[in-house]
Amino acid sequence: MSKTKTVGSFMIIRRIATLLFLFASIGLVRTSFGQEAYVETDVERRLLSMESEIELLRNELAAAKTVGSAPYHEASYSTPAEEARWVINTNAGLPPCPPAATYPTVKVSGFFHLDTDWFDQNQANIATVGDIQDGSGFRRSRLGVNGNVAENVNYNMEYDFAVSQARFTDVWVNFSEVALLGNVRIGRWRQPFGMDELTSVRELPFLERSLLFSMSPFRQTGIGFYDNSEGENMTWAASVIRYQTDNFGNTAGDNGGYGFVGRYTMLPIYQDDGERLVHLGADYFYVDPSLNTTRFASQPEIQIVDSTGFQGNILSSVPPFIDTGVVPTNHVSSYRLEAAAAYGRFYVQSEAQWLQLDQLGGPNQTIEAAYIQGRYILTGEKLPYNRKTGVFGGITPFHDVKPCYGGIGAWEVTARWSYADFNGAWVGANAGPGRQLNDATLGLNWYVNKFTKFQFNYIHAMLNDPTLGDSHANIFAARCQLAF
Template sequence: MKKLIFIIIFIIPSVTYLNAQQSDIEMKFGGRIMYDMSAWNSGDNSDNSYGSEFRRVRLYNSGSIYGNVKYKLQLDFAAGNLSYKDVFIELSEPLLNGNIRVGHFKEPLRLESLTSSKYITFMERALPIAFAPERNTGIMYHTTIGDKISLQAGGFLEANSYGNDKELTNKLNITSRLTYLVMNNEDNLLHIGVANSMRDNSANTYGFSSRAENHLGTKLLQSEFTGVEQTNILGTEIAYVRNRLSLQGEYLRTTVSLSPEYYSSEYELNGYYGQVSYFLTGESRPYKSSYTGFSRVKPKNNYGSNGKGAIELVARISKMDLSNAGMGILDSKTIGVNWYLNPNTRVMFNYVMGELSESDEFGITTQENSLMMRVQLDF
């Protein structure tokens, strides 16, 4: 099966390319490897736990056909399982002066989520990522107005790891996002945005679990709601870059609406994070676009031949508050160092301090501290 997939991804497109004019079809092939190692301790009296994993092993083929049709096929092989990531076809510059994308891709919600895992500042995204899945199957319109304003809006179905929704539940998620680039010059960048997602939940349930930003660690926070009529997610985002310094934060509020026969008809779940990074070696965090967020860091001097690469110091706080539903509060604090050997190779070190409590009043019930390392290469 895997051999067949490799043939489909690489051989067939290559043959097609050879039989077409270069001006008509453009293609790009690439991939990423992320290998993680982690040591963590849950509680003062527990033994340390150790683990390692290939966090991501991906290959992709993307391109454009006759100038106005784009596509991407990205597959993930981590943990020995095959799953679809971005698999879509996009029509560019149609009558509506924008782009229409159809397939399996990220819903336009959360700046950190839309930024590729190749370029995120920390090994794991912040806690509020758990409120909704990153990718689903659907159709989306997106456009940019005057290099300042961006708009994305789409309808999505809840899909499995192959991008299929075969349960025919008639549950539709409507997700939209509006951003504004306040400034973008040589020294300063300021990005702000707001997003909303109205979600009809399959089987009238809504639930998720969250680790303390250690993918190998323990699931400290678990939630499950039944009798759900709808969930609504409201998000705000801001990012500021000034030369070596970068600041970013997001706030998300999820409203869970239950059927009238339940004692409490509505719960509010909250989450946020704030992060800061600083390059000791003089680089700046590059901004790609309002829809795809930040991009590749290019060291002033690559590692080797008397070069040291780029060194970035990072820190973050994040929180998920489910106390309104009696499910606890999860806090996480992270410090770390990123070493960019060259534009395509990075080594990351994160130390994460996670705390779970029943509420702000009752104090901490569970702690998990994690020391993590990632070696990453993409091409």
């Protein structure tokens, strides 16, 4: 018998002995002092009570011996239920843990853009930029993998095959839950500058980004961090980059070659799960180019194949309408302001940018650009807003287009006006004409399902050359996109 059971039985026996002693004492008192000392009613009542308690204790003692009931304590008596609160079940196991994750994880992704363009230029425009040929081609064709190698370490490796040779797009490793910084990223990725630039090309409302795109650092190799406030009403990001990097993220040069990029956004209004919101943001970058040259150039928001934009290594059959040329440069700094709003199924977004270029052997120059765009979803779907990154996402149709089951997908109309002034006193043997460009664009988007969409754009490009004067071009373009 265990020690606990022995102590319990001993206490019961001791209480029985005490009661028997009292019972005998009462009997002796009754015998010694006679009937006069015995008050019949009171004593008999006590005797009956003692007899009942003795019988109860005997039963409990027997139960303790056969069953092993919970112990009794000297100072108090507890029921088995009360005692159970203080008993630790050493045989009970811990709750089962979820199965441990297996690393690395790998997810394959990819998409392509197949574009077709038609150009209608007036004679002045042909004289200014040349006769642009209609064309079709794969604007982008990308494959990538992403996943985790640990709970707080994820990666992305994506490559584009649409141009003459494969090249890097986003190749990086990301560390989350880093003290003070939040998330740390190392590699080549889209730098934190501009709401338009940080919107995925899979989710653009137009075939191309606005004219401001040519003035951004965009993809560079570096190290940076990003995070958001606890209430997800603010985001911030910053990075230190090597500049300029080629299509494989490489750079060389011992004269500068560094830069800084930063972005901050806030949501002063966010209601009804994003049905009504106001977004504000500010961006800044500073670069000291390693080769002491820069070039800023842009097509009229349409291309047949890709362009690295900021690098000036243009790989498009559409010539640039605005172009600084290759300019000897000491350093470049730029500011941008962002604003966006949502009201029901209507969305508006606008940005303005000023870029200051410190020329080597010439005066400092400032170029500027801005755009405003609106979109309305005819079929009532919602455009999600990512509060952790400060950009809009993509549209998922309520009803996919399915043979025999109906469904029309999602339909959206868009409009945009863009402006850029690249005129300036550019120096150097390869200085460009500068020029000023206004683009007016109308668009129609058809989302067949979550993975497939068709886009149609009409662009009216209004160009001003400081020497040749005004000209214009009408551009019609269509795109088929498949993304998974």
